[in-house]
Amino acid sequence: xxxxxxAPVVSMLGLLAVLTACGGGPQATxxxxxxxPTTAVVSAGGTTSAGASTTPSAKPKNTPAAGxxxxxxSFKAELDMQRQDVAMVTLTNTSGHSVTVQGWPDLTFTNxxxxxxxxxxxxxxxxxxxxxxxxxxxGSVFAPxxxxxxxxADDSTFVADGVAVTPPGxxxxxxxxxxxxxxxxxxxxxxxxxxxxxGTFQPSTHNLLQF
Numbered sequence: 159x160x161x162x163x164x165a166p167v168v169s170m171l172g173l174l175a176v177l178t179a180c181g182g183g184p185q186a187t188x189x190x191x192x193x194x195p196t197t198a199v200v201s202a203g204g205t206t207s208a209g210a211s212t213t214p215s216a217k218p219k220n221t222p223a224a225g226x227x228x229x230x231x232s233f234k235a236e237l238d239m240q241r242q243d244v245a246m247v248t249l250t251n252t253s254g255h256s257v258t259v260q261g262w263p264d265l266t267f268t269n270x271x272x273x274x275x276x277x278x279x280x281x282x283x284x285x286x287x288x289x290x291x292x293x294x295x296x297g298s299v300f301a302p303x304x305x306x307x308x309x310x311a312d313d314s315t316f317v318a319d320g321v322a323v324t325p326p327g328x329x330x331x332x333x334x335x336x337x338x339x340x341x342x343x344x345x346x347x348x349x350x351x352x353x354x355x356x357g358t359f360q361p362s363t364h365n366l367l368q369f
Contacts, residue, residue, distance in 0.1 A: 159238050159248060159337075161363045232257065233332045235323035237303070239339040244367055247301040247323055249332075249359065251293045260290040261326035262356050263301050267318035267349065275316045277351050284357035285368040291361050302357035304369040310350050318349040326359065 232253035238246045247263045267275045284302055291299050308315030322331035338344055360366060 159236070159246065159363070161240065161246065161366065229325050229328035230330045230332050233325050233328075235263070235332050235334040236337055237321055237323065237334060238337045240367060242339070243305055243307065244369065245303045246363070246366060247303060248298050249301070249323065249325060250298040251295055254295050256292055256294050258290055258292050259299050259326060259359055260288075262358055263326070264324040264328070264331075265303065265354060265356060266322045266324065266331055267316060267351065268320035268322070269317060270319055272320070275318055275351075277316045277318070278353040280353070280355050282355050282357060284355070285360065285365050286358070288358050288360060291359060299359040299361060300363050300366055301359045302366050302369065303354065304357075305349065305354045306352045308350050308352040314352060316349075316351045318351060319347060321349070 232251065234250050234252050236248045236250075238248060240246055247265075249259065249263065251257050262281045265277075265279065267277050269275055293299055310317055321336065322334045324331045336343060336347055338347070355369060357366070357369075
């Protein structure tokens with residue numbers, strides 16, 4: 159899903175997406191992205207998950223999804239490119255009943271060997287602190303992501319060709335689809351990353367990209 163850009167254009171940072179089955183570049187030291195808790199904000203208008211209702215929260219927190227057993231079977235996710243350095247996480251409820259989501263997604267980047275990469279991740283209140291969101295069966299919530307590109311020749315750059323989304327408080331990633339800026343899913347894609355910023359889940363895409 160593409161949404162209109164509403165924030166100022168930032169410097170174009172690279173995402174290399176090629177329709178091949180292999181890729182190169184130095185590999186980073188395996189590790190996991192470390193989460194840091196926060197929440198989300200209700201924005202009027204935009205694209206809203208059908209039937210979703212929200213409850214404002216006074217204190218930041220990252221709440222495990224309520225009404226969910228195995229999160230890997232209860233959700234699916236997409237990482238939809240909006241610009242070369244900005245994407246949107248779309249988390250969809252596939253559990254068959256309403257669930258409650260609050261906070262941020264966790265992103266796990268992997269290299270060509272399937273090893274987890276320790277990409278520095280900062281969880282920020284973008285587009286703002288926000289609510290507990292009740293997501294009906296088949297409904298979705300949305301979170302913005304921005305990253306800083308690195309040079310593949312630099313040892314501090316993480317070369318990733320895989321990404322997976324974990325819902326707030328979840329113990330395992332869910333099935334995650336990558337969608338390029340052109341709306342297609344390439345056979346191979348690559349991120350050359352130094353760091354990532356992750357925004358809060360929202361019930362709407364309105365004013366989502368506020369980095």
